[in-house]
Amino acid sequence: xxxxNRISSWxxxxxxxxxxxxxxxxxxxxxxxxxxxxxxxxxxxxxxGIHIFFIICSLGQSLLEVCFFMxxxxxxxxxxxxxxxxxxxxxxxxxILAYYVDFTLLRLMDTSLSYIFKFFFGSGFNHLATAFxxxxxxxxxxxxxxxxxxxxxxxxxxFYGITHLGARKNPWSLSLFQMSCTLFAISLSxxxxxxxxxxxxxxxxxxxxxxxxxxxxxxFSPPPVLYKLTSPIAPCRKEQMITDxxxxxxxxxxxxxxxxxxxxxxxxxxxxxxxxxPHLADFSAENISFPHTFSNANYTNLSWxxxxxxxxxxxxxxxxxxxxxxxxxxxxxxxxxxxxxIYSSADLSYFNMDxxxxxxxxQLIDQxxxxxxxxxxxxxxxxxxxxxxxxxxxDQASQxxxxxxxxxxxxxxxxxxxxxxxxxxxxxxxxxxxxxxxxSPELERLKNxxxxxxxxxxxLMGDFFSILKKKHLYEEALIIITGDHGEEFFEEGALxxxxxxxxxxxxxxxxxxxxxxxxxxQIDPTRDMMSHIDLFxxxxxxxxxxxxxxxxxDGQSIFEKQSWPYHIAVLQNGANPPVEFTIERKEKKLxxxxxxxxxxxxxxxxxxxxxxxxxxxxxxxxxxxKKLQIYVRNS
Numbered sequence: 186x187x188x189x190n191r192i193s194s195w196x197x198x199x200x201x202x203x204x205x206x207x208x209x210x211x212x213x214x215x216x217x218x219x220x221x222x223x224x225x226x227x228x229x230x231x232x233x234g235i236h237i238f239f240i241i242c243s244l245g246q247s248l249l250e251v252c253f254f255m256x257x258x259x260x261x262x263x264x265x266x267x268x269x270x271x272x273x274x275x276x277x278x279x280x281i282l283a284y285y286v287d288f289t290l291l292r293l294m295d296t297s298l299s300y301i302f303k304f305f306f307g308s309g310f311n312h313l314a315t316a317f318x319x320x321x322x323x324x325x326x327x328x329x330x331x332x333x334x335x336x337x338x339x340x341x342x343x344f345y346g347i348t349h350l351g352a353r354k355n356p357w358s359l360s361l362f363q364m365s366c367t368l369f370a371i372s373l374s375x376x377x378x379x380x381x382x383x384x385x386x387x388x389x390x391x392x393x394x395x396x397x398x399x400x401x402x403x404x405f406s407p408p409p410v411l412y413k414l415t416s417p418i419a420p421c422r423k424e425q426m427i428t429d430x431x432x433x434x435x436x437x438x439x440x441x442x443x444x445x446x447x448x449x450x451x452x453x454x455x456x457x458x459x460x461x462x463p464h465l466a467d468f469s470a471e472n473i474s475f476p477h478t479f480s481n482a483n484y485t486n487l488s489w490x491x492x493x494x495x496x497x498x499x500x501x502x503x504x505x506x507x508x509x510x511x512x513x514x515x516x517x518x519x520x521x522x523x524x525x526x527i528y529s530s531a532d533l534s535y536f537n538m539d540x541x542x543x544x545x546x547x548q549l550i551d552q553x554x555x556x557x558x559x560x561x562x563x564x565x566x567x568x569x570x571x572x573x574x575x576x577x578x579x580d581q582a583s584q585x586x587x588x589x590x591x592x593x594x595x596x597x598x599x600x601x602x603x604x605x606x607x608x609x610x611x612x613x614x615x616x617x618x619x620x621x622x623x624x625s626p627e628l629e630r631l632k633n634x635x636x637x638x639x640x641x642x643x644x645l646m647g648d649f650f651s652i653l654k655k656k657h658l659y660e661e662a663l664i665i666i667t668g669d670h671g672e673e674f675f676e677e678g679a680l681x682x683x684x685x686x687x688x689x690x691x692x693x694x695x696x697x698x699x700x701x702x703x704x705x706x707q708i709d710p711t712r713d714m715m716s717h718i719d720l721f722x723x724x725x726x727x728x729x730x731x732x733x734x735x736x737x738x739d740g741q742s743i744f745e746k747q748s749w750p751y752h753i754a755v756l757q758n759g760a761n762p763p764v765e766f767t768i769e770r771k772e773k774k775l776x777x778x779x780x781x782x783x784x785x786x787x788x789x790x791x792x793x794x795x796x797x798x799x800x801x802x803x804x805x806x807x808x809x810x811k812k813l814q815i816y817v818r819n820s
Contacts (some may be wrong), residue, residue, distance in 0.1 A: 203259050207357045208348035209274075210255050216281050217399055218247040220288040224397040238382045239394045242375065246399040249371045256364045263361075271342050278341025288397070293618060295679040297396045379404040389789060409786040410798050417782035419815040421500035424508045427516070427737060434520040441522055441585035441728060442700050444663045445649075446720075448492060448589070449642055450485070450531060450564075450596040451682065452668025454478060454692045461608070461636050462643035464650060465666065469696045472664075473743070477714040477752075478695035479769075480670045484683045484757030486536035488669035491717040493542045495738035497813070498755050499779065502762045504541060511544035513737055514721035515587070521728060522585050524551040528575050529591040530567035532557040536760065552578075564593035565600040565641055572645050576652055594642045595672075597681060599634040601641035608640050609633040623675040632674055661700045663727070665720055668693035683757045686767040686776065691754050695720070697743075699727055707744050716752050719743060739812070749812050773805050785810075 221243040225236065254277060261270040287298040383405040391407050459466040481491035487498040493512040494504065510516060515525060525543075527550055533539040543549040554574045556567035571590060582588075594600045598616055601607075613630040621627055646666070653659040673679050673689040682690045695715050718740030726732055726742035735741065741748045751770045755763035765788075768775045776789040790805075792798040802809060 203263065203360065204353070204356050204358050205255065205259070206345060206349045206352045208352045209345050210251055210258075212344075212348070213254065213277060213281065214247060214251040217250060217284055218244055220284050221247060221397060221399050224288060224291050225394070235382075235385065235387060235390050235394070238378070239398065241378060242403055243398055245371060245375045245378070249368065249375065250399050252364065252368050252371060256361070256368060259359075259361060259364065272338075274345045275338025275341045278337050278344070281341075282337055284399070289618065291397055293621065293680045294684045295677075296684045297401070376404050383407075388791065392788065409780075410788075410792060411780070412777070412785050412787050412798055412802065414783050414785065414810055414814060416814045418779065418810075418813050421496065421503040421507075422513075422737065424504075424510060427513045428510065430734065430737060431513070431516050431520050434517060437521045437585075437728070442661050442663045443582070443584060443658065444518075444523070444587045444724060445653075445665070446587065446589050447646070447664075447666045448489065448591050449666070449668050450591075450593045451670065451672050452595055452639065452642075452693055453671035453689065454668075454694045456636060456639055457643075457694045461639050462646075464643050464647035465694065465696065468646070468650070468664075468666065468698070469694065471698075473697040473699070473708070474695070475713055475715045477771075478667075478693060479714075479716040479752045479754060480668070480691050480693045481717045481753060482755050482757065482763070483670045483686060483690040485531075485669050486538050487755060487757055487763065488717060489538050489542060492667070492669070492720060495718045495721045495740040497718065497739045497753060499763045499766065501541065502760070505537065508541070509545050511540075511549045512542050512721075514725060515543070515549050517725055517734060517737075518587055518728070519549060523587050524583075524585065525549055525587045525589065526552040526554075526578065526582070527589045527591070528554045528571035529589075530556055530564055530571050530593040531591040531596075533591070563600045563602075564596060565602050565605075565638070568592045568594050568642065568645055569602075572648055575649070579652060579656060579658070592642055592645070595635060595638045595668075597672075599631075599638040601637050605637070605641050605644075607633075607637050609636040612637060621680070623678075628674060635672065635674075662698065663700060663724065664696075664698040665724070666694065666696040667717065667720070686754055686756050686765070693717075697723070709743075709746050709748070712743065712748060714748075714750075714752060715743060716740070716754075719748075751806075751809055751812075753813075768806070768809055770806065770809075775802070775806050775809060 222240065225240050225243060258270065258273060261273055283298060290296050290298060386405075386407045388407040388410065395402055395406070456462070457465045457469070480488050482488045482498045487501060490496070490501040490504070491498045493515065494501075495514055496504070519525065527533070533542075533553075533555060539547055547553070554571060556562065556570050559567065562570075571592065575588065575590070610633060611630050612633045613627060616631060617627055621631065650659065653662055670682050671688075671690045671692055672682055673685060673687070676689050677685055677687050679685050684690070695717070697720075718738065719742065720740070722735060722738045722740045722742040723744060725734055726744050732742060732745060735745070751768045753766060753768045756765040756767075758764060764779045766777060766779070768777075774789065775787070778786040778788065780786055787798050787802075790801060792801055796804075
């Protein structure tokens with residue numbers, strides 16, 4: 186009876202018309218619609234078919250959302266305290282800011298606001314400061330961001346007050362019943378439109394466009410293309426099993442070559458030619474470099490994991506949460522008798538990677554030089570300090586040392602000293618996020634900044650090579666140089682990295698030098714591909730002259746005669762396990778998502794009426810999932 190009385194009371198009150206600040210809500214509608222349409226009306230999108238469908242959906246969802254806001258505001262104004270109504274009005278301006286950030290990210294990086302939340306908050310508030318520092322943001326910039334979230338709600342309340350005065354000159358009133366009916370009518374129209382278009386929706390096009398909708402989705406989406414695996418995806422290896430195997434290793438009885446391992450931030454392979462990086466180009470030409478070299482992820486923490494654990498990077502969260510002792514390859518090298526020294530310009534605690542890589546107490550590290558606490562220094566200055574510290578230490582270093590370098594200059598905003606002679610001009614003074622687009626002349630100036638930052642790192646590498654040669658250490662050195670991932674400059678609609686699994690974000694240089702022995706002639710001459718997970722298996726295979734430990738890694742030594750013919754890379758997912766991945770073999774590319782241990786959703790290629798997805802995979806990607814599955818690992 187009480188419920189019936191409440192419903193009766195609401196129906197009675199809903200007939201009472203209430204004055205609406207139509208100027209304020211028209212502004213909201215205009216802002217949301219314009220931001221959404223700015224994505225769909227870009228010149229490179231043809232006005233036809235599914236594109237028109239999404240434009241109509243965008244306008245309809247904008248109207249639906251603003252009508253919903255208007256209804257909530259009316260309810261609060263009628264029955265809630267005035268302070269709660271004002272809070273809601275202020276939060277609507279925060280929503281506009283969120284939309285602006287979201288569509289700016291779509292325009293620049295072809296990704297949504299959820300990317301930012303995963304990046305900044307995915308590992309908790311303790312990670313927040315590290316995330317800001319990783320973007321090379323100074324305290325003033327960070328303070329301005331947080332101040333804006335405090336100031337903007339008050340701006341919204343003030344704007345509402347001003348527009349309310351204007352709206353009262355020509356008042357417009359609606360009842361709650363009228364607003365509810367409007368909401369229902371818009372929802373029904375969108376539902377009907379989705380129902381009509383559903384049979385014609387293409388999965389890839391839908392994935393591309395749906396993130397630009399105000400609500401981020403439609404009532405219906407194309408059904409997923411599922412592929413059932415014959416056996417489940419293998420979990421990550423147990424740390425105790427690794428520990429038991431390492432206990433069997435005897436210290437090396439021969440002189441161990443020094444290992445110099447460089448991980449250079451954001452280093453794209455096609456930007457390491459002789460015109461940009463002559464020292465790296467010469468090193469590549471004189472030593473081992475395969476035609477096709479890849480990162481196993483397009484994000485730093487995942488790439489570091491693949492490099493130093495030699496495991497598929499979708500395992501990184503399991504290792505993070507269950508392991509204590511750090512990287513298996515580094516532990517093997519330590520048992521052989523190696524010491525580990527680290528020189529880092531990058532922040533090793535990013536996503537807690539120092540614990541994932543070197544153990545929860547960093548126990549694998551014998552010496553570390555870090556410069557990320559010196560925030561008054563640019564990345565290029567910190568890189569120079571790292572090489573300088575190495576120069577200081579090299580005379581005291583004994584044989585059997587792993588020198589790990591993490592260099593940061595090519596990370597945005599692409600750093601080099603003020604007095605560094607620029608090889609590429611003109612350059613951007615800073616990244617203009619608001620105006621940068623594929624057609625902007627500013628893009629080439631930004632790429633010149635990137636080229637100059639790589640040229641600077643190349644000069645440091647030239648200094649490194651000179652030091653080794655001067656000390657007569659070069660010939661017997663084992664040297665690895667790679668980038669953690671690449672960088673995109675709108676080639677496929679995005680800027681920077683962490684967004685697309687394409688060659689621009691994944692193709693990195695991998696240059697290897699092993700001491701001159703007959704072992705170099707045992708590399709399979711037909712092999713033309715290498716990825717990050719293959720590096721430490723190759724180093725351990727070389728130093729032990731044995732493949733006894735190959736089952737401890739997902740990567741394969743370049744000295745093995747038969748290698749997996751595919752390359753796998755994963756898309757970052759913040760602090761969560763990556764689910765989207767791509768597997769490539771020369772010109773063939775398979776893009777998919779893990780649904781569970783037994784099923785994957787195939788995103789690309791798409792099956793046809795005549796060819797099922799099972800037949801397509803068996804024909805174009807024979808045995809593609811076998812290395813990932815449990816029965817192969819246990820065989």
